[in-house]
Amino acid sequence: xxxxxxxxxxxxxxxxxxxxxxxxxxxxxxxxxxxxxxxxxxxxxxxxxxxxxxxxxxxxxxxxxxxxxxxxxxxxxxxxxxxxxxxxxxxxxxxxxxxxxxxxxxxxxxxxxxxxxxxxxxxxxxxxxxxxxxxxxxxxxxxxxxxxxxxxxxxxxxxxxxxxxxxxxxxxxxxxxxxxxxxxxxxxxxxxxxxxxxxxxxxxxxxxxxxxxxxxxxxxxxxxxxxxxxxxxxxxxxxxxxxxxxxxxxxxxxxxxxxxxxxxxxxxxxxxxxxxxxxxxxxxxxxxxxxxxxxxxxxxxxxxxxxxxxxxxxxxxxxxxxxxxxxxxxxxxxxxxxxxxxxxxxxxxxxxxxxxxx
Amino acid sequence: xxxxxxxxxxxxxxxxxxxxxxxxxxxxxxxxxxxxxxxxxxxxxxxxxxxxxxxxxxxxxxxxxxxxxxxxxxxxxxxxxxxxxxxxxxxxxxxxxxxxxxxxxxxxxxxxxxxxxxxxxxxxxxxxxxxxxxxxxxxxxxxxxxxxxxxxxxxxxxxxxxxxxxxxxxxxxxxxxxxxxxxxxxxxxxxxxxxxxxxxxxxxxxxxxxxxxxxxxxxxxxxxxxxxxxxxxxxxxxxxxxxxxxxxxxxxxxxxxxxxxxxxxxxxxxxxxxxxxxxxxxxxxxxxxxxxxxxxxxxxxxxxxxxxxxxxxxxxxxxxxxxxxxxxxxxxxxxxxxxxxxxxxxxxxxxxxxxxxxxxxxxxxxxxxxxxxxxxxxxxxxxxxxxxxxxxxxxxxxxxxxxxxxxxxxxxxxxxxxxxxxxxxxxxxxxxxxxxxxxxxxxxxxxxxxxxxxxxxxxxxxxxxxxxxxxxxxxxxxxxxxxxxxxxxxxxxxxxxxxxxxxxxxxxxxxxxxxxxx
Numbered sequence: 026x027x028x029x030x031x032x033x034x035x036x037x038x039x040x041x042x043x044x045x046x047x048x049x050x051x052x053x054x055x056x057x058x059x060x061x062x063x064x065x066x067x068x069x070x071x072x073x074x075x076x077x078x079x080x081x082x083x084x085x086x087x088x089x090x091x092x093x094x095x096x097x098x099x100x101x102x103x104x105x106x107x108x109x110x111x112x113x114x115x116x117x118x119x120x121x122x123x124x125x126x127x128x129x130x131x132x133x134x135x136x137x138x139x140x141x142x143x144x145x146x147x148x149x150x151x152x153x154x155x156x157x158x159x160x161x162x163x164x165x166x167x168x169x170x171x172x173x174x175x176x177x178x179x180x181x182x183x184x185x186x187x188x189x190x191x192x193x194x195x196x197x198x199x200x201x202x203x204x205x206x207x208x209x210x211x212x213x214x215x216x217x218x219x220x221x222x223x224x225x226x227x228x229x230x231x232x233x234x235x236x237x238x239x240x241x242x243x244x245x246x247x248x249x250x251x252x253x254x255x256x257x258x259x260x261x262x263x264x265x266x267x268x269x270x271x272x273x274x275x276x277x278x279x280x281x282x283x284x285x286x287x288x289x290x291x292x293x294x295x296x297x298x299x300x301x302x303x304x305x306x307x308x309x310x311x312x313x314x315x316x317x318x319x320x321x322x323x324x325x326x327x328x329x330x331x332x333x334x335x336x337x338x339x340x341x342x343x344x345x346x347x348x349x350x351x352x353x354x355x356x357x358x359x360x361x362x363x364x365x366x367x368x369x370x371x372x373x374x375x376x377x378x379x380x381x382x383x
Numbered sequence: 384x385x386x387x388x389x390x391x392x393x394x395x396x397x398x399x400x401x402x403x404x405x406x407x408x409x410x411x412x413x414x415x416x417x418x419x420x421x422x423x424x425x426x427x428x429x430x431x432x433x434x435x436x437x438x439x440x441x442x443x444x445x446x447x448x449x450x451x452x453x454x455x456x457x458x459x460x461x462x463x464x465x466x467x468x469x470x471x472x473x474x475x476x477x478x479x480x481x482x483x484x485x486x487x488x489x490x491x492x493x494x495x496x497x498x499x500x501x502x503x504x505x506x507x508x509x510x511x512x513x514x515x516x517x518x519x520x521x522x523x524x525x526x527x528x529x530x531x532x533x534x535x536x537x538x539x540x541x542x543x544x545x546x547x548x549x550x551x552x553x554x555x556x557x558x559x560x561x562x563x564x565x566x567x568x569x570x571x572x573x574x575x576x577x578x579x580x581x582x583x584x585x586x587x588x589x590x591x592x593x594x595x596x597x598x599x600x601x602x603x604x605x606x607x608x609x610x611x612x613x614x615x616x617x618x619x620x621x622x623x624x625x626x627x628x629x630x631x632x633x634x635x636x637x638x639x640x641x642x643x644x645x646x647x648x649x650x651x652x653x654x655x656x657x658x659x660x661x662x663x664x665x666x667x668x669x670x671x672x673x674x675x676x677x678x679x680x681x682x683x684x685x686x687x688x689x690x691x692x693x694x695x696x697x698x699x700x701x702x703x704x705x706x707x708x709x710x711x712x713x714x715x716x717x718x719x720x721x722x723x724x725x726x727x728x729x730x731x732x733x734x735x736x737x738x739x740x741x742x743x744x745x746x747x748x749x750x751x752x753x754x755x756x757x758x759x760x761x762x763x764x765x766x767x768x769x770x771x772x773x774x775x776x777x778x779x780x781x782x783x784x785x786x787x788x789x790x791x792x793x794x795x796x797x798x799x800x801x802x803x804x805x806x807x808x809x810x811x812x813x814x815x816x817x818x819x820x821x822x823x824x825x826x827x828x829x830x831x832x833x834x835x836x837x838x839x840x841x842x843x844x845x846x847x848x849x850x851x852x853x854x855x856x857x858x859x860x861x862x863x864x865x866x867x868x869x870x871x872x873x874x875x876x877x878x879x880x881x882x883x884x885x886x887x888x889x890x891x892x893x894x895x896x897x898x899x900x901x
Contacts, residue, residue: 243762243763243765244761244762244763245752245753245758245761245762245763246761247763248745248749248752248763249752251738251740251741251745252738252741252745252749254740255738255739255740255741256734256737256738256739256740258734258735259734259735259736259737259738259749260738260749261697261717262695262697262717262727262729262735262736263717263749263750264696264716264717264718264719264720264721264750265718265749265752266718
């Protein structure tokens with residue numbers, strides 16, 4: 026008797042969903058081990074996590090607020106990875122987008138809110154997009170590796186921002202705190218619910234996911250993105266504009282990450298500081314992978330990851346278990362989904378006939 | 384021939400299923416000392432599966448493999464253990480060589496036969512043994528040259544020496560002539576006959592009838608996983624074997640005389656200098672005329688790739704001029720070539736021809752994506768694509784689950800039909816067919832040939848690049864021969880035979896009459 030592994034022709038959607046759910050449950054089972062070692066009941070811990078993430082209007086608002094930038098950075102990674110453009114720089118693009126929002130939205134000119142928000146969003150999108158177009162261009166022109174460049178640019182950008190908020194754009198009224206001048210009121214995202222933090226950025230994220238979904242499936246650009254990502258040599262041979270497509274993807278990917286930065290400034294903080302993002306750019310990669318690079322899936326994956334973090338904080342306060350458990354849940358979920366991907370692509374069965382021979 | 388003790392290898396009732404597909408259905412095979420058995424069959428007939436079972440890569444559902452030891456007694460091999468066949472004296476030369484390019488020939492031969500934990504190597508003894516084998520077999524090759532500097536034919540000899548060094552009593556060759564010139568292939572046949580005369584048993588896997596008739600003493604034909612017939616080569620008839628392979632009478636394409644028209648594409652002293660010799664051209668001149676098929680013969684790596692890249696729109700010459708319909712080509716791109724009416728069939732159709740993760744319909748429409756027929760305001764008309772694909776699937780007999788099936792699920796022959804449907808539906812004026820039937824079965828080959836000839840009869844200029852001389856003699860009205868980045872116009876195919884072409888492929892000057900001023 027031996028295990029036989031065969032490639033699957035076409036995996037139905039139901040199988041993909043089943044594998045995702047089983048992978049999530051497997052991750053929770055694995056995380057139960059350290060919880061038990063900490064001397065607590067895993068069921069209690071998970072119950073508290075769910076309650077902390079979705080248990081009240083306030084916690085739901087917190088979860089969705091946390092999910093908002095993750096949707097956008099997740100989409101940034103998903104669209105780039107679709108085209109096999111490895112954008113690891115969403116963190117830097119997020120900060121550059123936030124910087125652009127502050128530069129145009131902090132009193133340089135006055136506009137009514139409806140226009141001002143659009144101007145701030147466009148500025149953030151373009152700034153973040155150019156931040157990714159440059160590495161993509163360097164790759165085409167000189168063969169420079171985009172993984173290395175985008176990753177290292179993250180540090181360059183954050184140091185540059187720290188320099189700016191200690192100097193040229195420092196808020197003189199902030200009692201010496203290292204933060205930028207605030208956005209004018211007209212540039213602030215409207216709140217979705219009064220006295221809650223949940224803001225217009227969530228609408229931006231969900232709209233971006235829907236638009237991207239339509240673009241990938243129904244448009245010439247989406248066709249080109251899928252062809253370039255699926256087989257770059259064949260796309261080139263067939264006459265598709267491979268380089269132009271990759272530059273467009275870079276602009277969209279960086280732009281979405283830039284919008285995430287705009288949302289954090291205009292929706293949450295109101296100003297730019299060096300602790301704007303606790304790694305939303307990197308978590309976006311995890312979100313995109315959990316979603317299998319699907320734009321719609323990215324929304325759900327972002328909410329899942331956000332819920333784990335918000336829920337773990339709350340659980341940690343109640344039980345004393347470290348909130349590092351959140352990192353563990355997310356990491357193990359990703360590993361389980363990757364293992365699950367194997368079962369989507371291959372069929373594994375026991376070959377009883379072989380027993381007679383061996 | 385069947386006296387006791389002469390059997391070196393026996394496969395008894397081998398059956399292997401993959402799901403519903405029966406890849407091998409109760410196949411019996413007996414191999415005797417000193418014979419060359421040709422295993423003939425189309426792609427998918429079960430040749431590779433059978434050999435994988437013999438080598439323990441697959442476990443058969445039924446049946447057993449028996450191999451004789453040195454004294455001629457047959458032992459059953461344990462199923463599913465790849466080392467057992469090697470240890471029992473069965474050697475295999477794969478189509479794609481398994482050599483370490485940075486080591487010498489001798490190192491490659493000895494590699495893997497020495498214990499890992501021994502401080503010194505007995506190279507002198509090894510060399511003596513290899514040299515004795517070379518003397519006996521006629522497999523002459525320089526053992527001290529790094530393998531990457533050897534020609535393909537020499538590498539193949541190293542592979543055969545590797546098997547013989549391990550005292551193989553059975554040698555299996557998988558499509559060994561695919562990469563050789565006719566002369567090199569003839570040399571291989573001489574060696575194989577000599578080895579067989581010395582008692583080696585050879586299994587020669589092929590789908591080319593000509594060489595099977597030339598080298599084998601017995602032929603076994605597989606079809607659809609079953610043994611379709613077994614015959615003695617001396618009594619076999621070419622036509623009968625072809626019908627056995629396909630299971631039905633194959634209509635060989637009829638070629639009418641060409642009526643060559645005006646030149647469509649002209650190369651005028653075109654030179655390309657790239658990193659390696661394989662990608663370079665030196666002052667190449669030729670013309671492709673409307674209504675004529677030109678066949679470009681040559682051993683792989685003599686400039687064909689550079690010519691194909693130029694016609695495909697992937698490259699521009701460093702010097703010289705390419706004229707398309709008399710107009711000089713100063714800028715190029717694949718899209719420009721498509722627009723100019725050039726149908727391009729890539730050499731490596733899986734790598735350059737299709738996006739495996741996209742649907743059949745999308746792969747058929749890919750070259751005309753921006754055409755108003757398939758998109759409006761940047762939005763794709765998926766119904767138009769599907770409709771076009773349905774017509775192509777019916778018209779070109781593409782076997783697939785439907786227009787929405789992913790292209791990676793298609794077999795090689797069906798991928799080629801997909802590409803034909805993509806490029807020929809636009810009634811192109813120039814066709815580049817680069818290795819159009821490599822790896823295709825006889826039926827699919829005939830279909831591709833018929834399509835190419837039909838396109839020529841509509842007035843297209845065609846360039847067929849192929850390593851299969853039989854194919855070129857079937858198709859070409861005129862021969863071009865590539866050697867070391869230069870191209871010789873060998874003239875109309877009626878006046879040519881295989882040996883003349885073979886000499887040109889090996890770089891020997893042809894008769895003065897066959898040469899054309901550059």
